[in-house]
Amino acid sequence: MQEKDIPTAWYNIVADMKNKPRPMLNPATKQPIKEEDLYPLFSKGVAQQEMNTTDAWIEIPEEVREQYKIWRPTPLVRARGLEKLLDTPAHIYFKNESVSPVGSHKLNSAIAQAYYAKQEGTTNITTETGAGQWGAALSYAAKAFGLELAVYMVKVSYQQKPYRRSIMQTFGAQVIASPSMSTKAGRKILTDHPNYMGSLGTAISEAVELAMQTPNCKYTLGSVLNHVMLHQTVIGLEAEKQMEMAGEYPDVVIGCFGGGSNFSGITYPFLRHKLTEGRDIRVIAAEPASCPKLTRGQFQYDFGDEAGYTPLIPMFTLGHNFAPANIHAGGLRYHGAGSIVSQLLEDKLMEAVDIQQLDTFKAATMFARAEGIIPAPESSHAIAAAIREAEQAKLEGKERVILFNLSGHGLIDMAAYDQYFSGDLRNYEVTDEEVANNLKDLEKII
Numbered sequence: 001m002q003e004k005d006i007p008t009a010w011y012n013i014v015a016d017m018k019n020k021p022r023p024m025l026n027p028a029t030k031q032p033i034k035e036e037d038l039y040p041l042f043s044k045g046v047a048q049q050e051m052n053t054t055d056a057w058i059e060i061p062e063e064v065r066e067q068y069k070i071w072r073p074t075p076l077v078r079a080r081g082l083e084k085l086l087d088t089p090a091h092i093y094f095k096n097e098s099v100s101p102v103g104s105h106k107l108n109s110a111i112a113q114a115y116y117a118k119q120e121g122t123t124n125i126t127t128e129t130g131a132g133q134w135g136a137a138l139s140y141a142a143k144a145f146g147l148e149l150a151v152y153m154v155k156v157s158y159q160q161k162p163y164r165r166s167i168m169q170t171f172g173a174q175v176i177a178s179p180s181m182s183t184k185a186g187r188k189i190l191t192d193h194p195n196y197m198g199s200l201g202t203a204i205s206e207a208v209e210l211a212m213q214t215p216n217c218k219y220t221l222g223s224v225l226n227h228v229m230l231h232q233t234v235i236g237l238e239a240e241k242q243m244e245m246a247g248e249y250p251d252v253v254i255g256c257f258g259g260g261s262n263f264s265g266i267t268y269p270f271l272r273h274k275l276t277e278g279r280d281i282r283v284i285a286a287e288p289a290s291c292p293k294l295t296r297g298q299f300q301y302d303f304g305d306e307a308g309y310t311p312l313i314p315m316f317t318l319g320h321n322f323a324p325a326n327i328h329a330g331g332l333r334y335h336g337a338g339s340i341v342s343q344l345l346e347d348k349l350m351e352a353v354d355i356q357q358l359d360t361f362k363a364a365t366m367f368a369r370a371e372g373i374i375p376a377p378e379s380s381h382a383i384a385a386a387i388r389e390a391e392q393a394k395l396e397g398k399e400r401v402i403l404f405n406l407s408g409h410g411l412i413d414m415a416a417y418d419q420y421f422s423g424d425l426r427n428y429e430v431t432d433e434e435v436a437n438n439l440k441d442l443e444k445i446i
């Protein structure tokens with residue numbers, strides 16, 4: 001694959017869905033949000049994409065493609081080492097998004113969001129970040145398009161992954177540990193829970209609040225919303241062509257799951273064949289057992305953030321005030337799933353599995369030793385799910401073509417690996433009672 005093979009349009013799966021995702025609602029009026037309602041917070045370019053339910057293909061601006069050329073197309077790799085290690089009849093492929101300059105898929109949307117913000121004369125942007133991958137990507141993109149960026153980084157990751165903070169600062173971003181005393185949302189949660197180590201939901205509230213109070217400033221989000229999923233489809237569109245070049249078609253496509261962006265990116269172009277041609281293909285989202293919104297959450301309207309600043313989003317959720325355990329896959333510690341994914345799951349067009357932290361590190365270590373790439377703790381959830389599928393193929397004595405997305409490398413996550421090797425990592429269980437208690441509060445919203 002060459003530069004010319006980088007897609008020229010993103011794929012908007014909503015246009016092909018029979019059951020469209022339910023609309024986002026204004027929390028005050030409970031009426032559907034209109035495109036203009038999003039303008040104070042988001043740039044118009046992404047607001048349009050967010051609400052587009054009719055165009056299956058949306059052209060990628062030339063300036064964005066120019067940036068993509070720095071690292072795209074990304075490699076599609078047959079994991080022969082892993083196949084051999086597992087002694088499986090399955091063929092395992094992975095799309096390697098870790099080769100981007102910042103080490104993850106997040107740059108695919110960061111570049112697009114920075115471009116649209118710049119295009120309408122915005123000077124400042126804000127965002128949140130979990131493990132720091134999205135923040136690092138947006139810092140790079142903000143620099144590329146000459147924007148000032150403030151990042152609220154979840155406190156536990158700020159401490160666990162100090163070098164991601166350094167990466168953001170290297171690109172010129174301002175990084176604040178969340179919850180912080182710099183916003184009303186942060187002050188409230190710190191007053192109620194002084195030792196709270198933060199969550200993506202809280203960091204989103206802080207970033208939204210700052211954007212609303214700063215002139216000429218827009219908010220950007222690294223996952224969950226439809227336009228972010230859209231930008232990530234370059235992953236699956238390239239993979240579709242590359243699988244064709246390899247003379248194979250996947251039986252199953254797997255992505256790890258935080259808010260859904262890399263999962264959507266790798267799977268939607270393949271799901272398109274299921275939606276439009278009835279092709280038989282399974283797609284699987286792999287989430288942490290400690291934050292199981294897809295496997296144990298409830299499908300209903302909820303806020304995208306902790307303080308309740310965002311519109312109400314139809315989502316599989318654990319409740320916007322769910323406080324996930326401090327697992328190392330910081331990018332997967334989010335209470336809900338985007339509205340498209342939630343509808344696809346409700347309609348049984350996709351599956352979800354949950355994985356324990358220790359299983360993800362075991363899978364990551366196997367993968368690193370077999371393939372020579374150290375995966376991010378988030379991506380390791382997809383690897384663990386792929387290994388399960390390959391082991392099942394072996395049990396059944398059947399060939400199976402498995403494709404997963406390697407969303408990022410783990411070279412800045414070595415402290416987590418150290419803890420794993422010294423036996424200091426553990427699994428976290430969420431009890432049914434905790435899930436039910438958290439969801440009880442949601443009944444008050446709608």
Ligand SMILES: Cc1ncc(COP(=O)(O)O)c(C=O)c1O
Nearest residue numbers: 133223258259260261262331408
């Ligand atoms: C490497 C990596 N993979 C996956 C994710 C999860 O996000 P999403 O579900 O939006 O792909 C993150 C989030 O920070 C990440 O850093």
